[in-house]
Amino acid sequence: MKYEQLARDIIDKVGGKENVTSVVHCITRLRFKLKDEGKAQTEELKNMDGIVTVMKSGGQYQVVIGNHVPDVYKAVVEIGGFAGQASDQDDNQDTNLFNRFIDIIASIFTPILGVLAATGMIKGFNALFNEIGWLDPSMGTYQILAIVGDSLFYFFPIFLGYTASKKFGGAPFIGIAIGASLVYPTIGPLMETEPLYTLFTGTLFESPVHVTFLGIPVILMNYASSVIPIILAAYFSSKVERGFRKVIPDVVKTFLVPFFTLLVVVPVTFIVIGPIATWASQIIGQITVLVYDLSPIIAGVLIGGGWQVLVIFGLHWGLVPVVINNITTMGSDPVLAMTFAASFAQIGAVLGVWLKTTNQKLKSLSIPAFISGIFGVTEPAIYGITLPKKRPFIISLIAAAIGGAIIGLFGSRIYMIGGLGIFGIPTFIDPDEGMTTAFWAVMVAIVVAFILGFVLTYLFGGVNKELTPLEEGEPINPDGTDDEKNVPKSDENIVSPLQGTVLALCDVADEAFSSGEVGQGVAVEPQDGKLYAPASGTITTLFPTKHAIGMTTDNGVELLIHIGMDTVQLEGKFFTSHVKQGERIEQGQLLTTFDIAQIKGAGYTTVTPIVVTNLGDAKLSLTEAKSVKHGDHLMTVVR
Known part of the structure; x- marks a missing residue:
């Protein structure tokens, strides 16, 4: 298996297969739902070959792979034994309503995304070929392509019945049966018969009644291509099915559970869920247009x-x-x-x-x-x-x-759901008017x-400009040169900017620092959230996220102080800066305050490296103390 090792590493880094509730994939990313995201080794995953990045959003732990994600997903499912694993309805109960909504929509639509795009592309190209005169609607080729292109979209409720039922914990084939009921061929002819009577006359919801069920009026709708009715019906079905499973004996569950579920859910869908959902759909569409028209x-x-x-x-x-x-x-x-x-x-x-x-x-x-x-x-x-x-x-x-x-x-x-990028161009062709001004x-x-x-x-674009010294592992150098003026001019004592425990740089959990690529120095695990100037000089770099400061001392020593690891992702939260870039500072001056408890609560360490980034041929003498207060001797640059 080509991606076997990558799959094993991913499973291991997300906390092992026992930490995975479910996994699906979209075009470029694996979407995990983890029992405990704190067990996932996010930074290790980000640094692995074959992984673009890691995102946490919508209640999902998303590992971005790239175009070959289906192959990686297949390997992950096979190795992890996740095949057939449904996204249980109790997942993410601790997440907010919006995140759960996003998760539901992603889980329902992701499995059919590829086929949806493919059929849309066929439909789009068929419209394009008709517009440029290659095909004519009377031709068999055009008609066959139209059938293929319309197939999924017309029978959308059947496909969504399957994926929605899996998402909500119901039997997928019951969902298929409900979806098929909504697009049953005789519904159209029934809607063309003389109505028995009309409900809600004179209102927005005026509806003719053509048939009844046990004397209850049924408002027939065209459910071809619909989305909301089947999703709500599948959700309702999962609840009904679960109730019947609790009371029906095991020996007859196989056929009696679907029997009673369909007898309840399908009529309720036609009588209540379908009409209300359809009206809601029409209102949503009109609101969208109104907002757009403003x-x-x-x-x-x-x-x-x-x-x-x-x-x-x-x-x-x-x-x-x-x-x-x-x-x-x-x-x-x-x-x-x-x-x-x-x-x-x-x-x-x-x-x-x-x-x-x-x-x-x-x-x-x-x-x-x-x-x-x-x-x-x-x-x-x-x-x-x-x-x-x-x-x-x-x-x-x-x-x-x-x-x-x-x-x-x-x-x-757009007049259809189609492909992405250049494959999406045909979706803008108006089926009735062709390539209009709007298309061009x-x-x-x-x-x-x-x-x-x-x-x-x-x-x-500042393409060749260093955004941060850490991105490329280069020392801070505001002048952009490496001549003699950018090395220490004489010996300099550097005092501790923090109160806390002293750590060797090699013990810092970040390869850029522990390897010495960024510079030489020491680290301090702070006991309070106050960072003071370790020497007199000038602030040469003040990061917008306030988590790191670069300064040049009066003797030309360039220092980088980086509060915590990966704290750039906090985007300035829990940090308060008391100086500005370019400002002259004195040793002992308060530079930054930060909330240690909040930073750690967000999942980040506050271990702070203090490194010399332009040591050159100079030597560095480090303190032997195990703990320091701000102002205590920390290291000396020896020329």
């Missing part, structure tokens, strides 16, 4: 510019039911359309990085990331290229926002987004 341009800026941020945190799943619902109820959707330029803005930024960077490793990573991005898979570009460099990522958001504004301005819409506006939008992402990144 200002399509602003909507394009916000949705287009924010899409990649939603993707990073896995929150884009929240829009999936809205988009499908819009296509079902209105025949088209403007929401997903406004995100379309984002992937092209991203690959434009990647191209800018590739052409501009002098870092050969970054160049080699940029090529496959660019190719993946062409086909709409942007996670390798985001996590591997633009996000670590920060400025290119921000530029891609700006370019995507401008592309989204263009799409919003011309009212462009999308082409303009993606070209503009791509060019802006490329040009702005190339010119202003």
Whole structure:
């Protein structure tokens, strides 16, 4: 098995198979639900070959793999014995309602995502071939392709009945039966017969009644392509099924549980769940259109510019039911359309990085990331290229926002769920009017987004500028040179900036520090949350997240003080800075205060390395004390 060792390492680093409640995958990432995320070795996973990064969002522990995630997933499932494992309905009871919603949507739609995109692509290309005259609706080839393209979407309730039932802990084939009932062929002809009477006359919910069930009126709806009714029905079914399993004897459970479940759930779905869910779907669709109509341009800026941020945190799943619902109820959707330029803005930024960077490793990573991005898979570009460099990522958001504004301005819409990247282009072809102005506006939008992402990144992306000294393992050097002025001019005593326990640098749980790549020095595990100046000099680097400070002493010694490991991820929370970059400071002056309890509570250590980053040929004499107070001797730079 090609990915056997990677799969074993992943399972081990997420806390072992006993810590895994369930695992699914999407286009680029494994989505674990762990019993205890604290057991997962996140940093070790991030540093493993074959893993792009690790994200925690929507109640899931997401290991980003890249395009080959299906193969890795298959190996993980086989080795971990996770096959057939349902996402139990009690999972994530300790997470908030929004996270649970995202988790439910992701779990239901992820298994069919590939087939959904594939059938949408076939439908889109069929529309394209018809538009350019290659095929005609009267031709058998066109009709067969139309059948394939429409198959999943028309019978969507059947597919969702399966995945939703698995998610809610019900029997998947009962879910299939419920979904099949909703799209049974005779429903259409029944709706065309003369109604017996009409309910809710004169209201928004006016409905003709064509049939009754045990004398109860049934409001028939067209459930082909619908989403919300079957998901609610599957949830209700899981509860009903569980109740029957408790009271029906084991010897007859096999057929009596589905027998009674279907007898209860299907009529209730037709009488209550289906109509209410359909009305709710129509209202959601209309609200979406109303919000969009208030200002399509602003909507394009916000949705287009924010899409990649939603993707990073896995929150884009929240829009999936809205988009499908819009296509079902209105025949088209403007929401997903406004995100379309984002992937092209991203690959434009990647191209800018590739052409501009002098870092050969970054160049080699940029090529496959660019190719993946062409086909709409942007996670390798985001996590591997633009996000670590920060400025290119921000530029891609700006370019995507401008592309989204263009799409919003011309009212462009998608008419089907299709492929990603360039494969998504046919989804903008209007089935009735063909390639309209709105279609060509999308082409303009993606070209503009791509060019802006490329040009702005190339010119202003700061590609060859060190964002942090730790990213490339280089010493802090504000002058950007390595001449004599950047080495210590004379001996200098450095006092402890903290009160706490002294640790050898090699004992720090971060290879960049423990290996000495960043610089030579010592570490202190602080006992209070106050960081003082270890010498007099100037603040040369003050990180926006306030967790690290670079300074140059009056004698030219360059020091880096890094509070905790990976505390950059706290984004400044629990840290308060009392100085500014460029400020002159005196030994003993208060630099930063931080909340040790909160930092540790968030899962981070507060062990603080204090290192000399420009030692050169000088020697370093370290204290032999096991504990220090701020102001005690810590080390001496000896020229």
